Amino acid sequence: MSQLLINDEWLWSRGGAGLPRLIEFWEGLRVGVLKAHKWLVHRMQARWKSLKAPSLSLMFxxxxxxxxxxxxxxxxxxxxxxxxxxxxxxxxxxxxxxxxxxxxxxxxxxxxxxxxxxxxxxxxxxxxxxxxxxxxxxxxxxxxxxxxxxxxxxxxxxxxxxxxxxxxxxxxxxxxxxxxxxxxxxxxxxxxxxxxxxxxxxxxxxxxxxxxxxxxxxxxxxxxxxxxxxxxxxxxxxxxxxxxxxxxxxxxxxxxxxxxxxxxxxxxxx
Missing domain, CATH: 2.40.370.10 (AttH-like domain)
Structure with a gap:
């Protein structure tokens, strides 16, 4: 997974007061992406387990x-x-x-x-x-x-x-x-x-x-x-x-x- 690099001096120059909120935003976004990924994996695993055998229609x-x-x-x-x-x-x-x-x-x-x-x-x-x-x-x-x-x-x-x-x-x-x-x-x-x-x-x-x-x-x-x-x-x-x-x-x-x-x-x- 790629990382987003942010220059601290640039952030302060753009308005230091907003930095905590920006950091909070990015942290919330990261957590949201991780939750969405876990949900998708769970759904795929549940779907696969629900099939007793691979569907013939899908295999054919x-x-x-x-x-x-x-x-x-x-x-x-x-x-x-x-x-x-x-x-x-x-x-x-x-x-x-x-x-x-x-x-x-x-x-x-x-x-x-x-x-x-x-x-x-x-x-x-x-x-x-x-x-x-x-x-x-x-x-x-x-x-x-x-x-x-x-x-x-x-x-x-x-x-x-x-x-x-x-x-x-x-x-x-x-x-x-x-x-x-x-x-x-x-x-x-x-x-x-x-x-x-x-x-x-x-x-x-x-x-x-x-x-x-x-x-x-x-x-x-x-x-x-x-x-x-x-x-x-x-x-x-x-x-x-x-x-x-x-x-x-x-x-x-x-x-x-x-x-x-x-x-x-x-x-x-x-």
Whole structure:
């Protein structure tokens, strides 16, 4: 720590009567700085001791949230559900090679047609997190790494009375929708094969012809995976053998199927 040198003769020449007060001022300042330093050290030590282990989110490089230029296949998924099964949804965005992308989105509600969106011919843009195709705009925005994402779209969804139709030609009534959803983390990342997953909550609004669907903080989860291989297996974990509840299936150009069914703990594969 540097020292401040004061010439006594100069001080007296500037007014000797004020010297005691000046010395008192500098001494008070020195004591104040020492107290502030001790407080800061205490806060840092307390913060470190409060962590049982270093945060995975802090240890993991923030750039891993975004697209990896060297990946041949990369995918982000977000799922959300109400524990009372009043509403549930899922969306995924997959980058393939260096030129194409796939987008899926679905919304389930009781006593309402399934809203279903798939687009498998999306040309890659300079910002790979923006998907634009015929009558489709969608965007995944990382607002804060490992803490917050924004999910938006403006497009047409197909109304499906029977979820099984999603595995066929998926013909139905096309309706315009626009969604503005926010995902917030409430847990640390957990490493899985080829990437990581994280629990959180989702809220926002979905505009439909029938009015606005308001979502106020329901359970949610997300995954992010990437690989040098040509494809990735389904991200959803857990399986049920027989299920008669809410269902949200998707069929991909490769012939692969993601058949999601809803449980109290979220979507799982059937």
């Amino acid at each position: 490089a923030k750039q891993h949230e975004r697209a990896h230029l060297d990946a041949n296949c990369e995918e982000w998924t977000f799922s959300w559900w109400d524990e009372d099964q009043a509403i549930a949804g899922y969306t995924s965005y997959r980058l393939l090679g260096q030129s194409d992308a796939w987008y899926c989105w679905g919304l389930w509600r009781p006593d309402a047609p399934l809203l279903h969106i798939t687009e498998f011919e999306i040309p890659r843009r300079s910002d790979p997190m923006i998907a634009k195709a015929s009558a489709l705009w969608a965007e995944y925005t990382c607002d804060s790494p490992f803490e917050q994402w924004s999910l938006g779209n403006e497009t047409y969804a197909v109304e499906l009375e029977d979820p099984q139709d999603a595995l066929g030609l998926a013909y139905g009534n096309a309706v315009p929708i626009a969604s503005d959803l926010e995902w917030y983390a409430n847990g640390e990342i957990e490493f899985i094969v080829d990437g990581y997953q994280q629990s959180g909550v989702l809220l926002g609004a979905i505009e439909t012809l029938g009015g606005t669907i308001e979502i106020s903080e329901i359970r949610a989860a997300r995954t992010h995976r990437w690989t040098a291989e040509a494809t990735l297996p389904p991200a959803m974990s857990g399986k049920v053998v027989a299920h008669l509840g809410p269902r949200l299936p998707f069929k991909f150009p490769t012939g692969d199927v993601l058949d999601l069914v809803l449980t109290v703990d979220g979507w799982v594969t059937q």
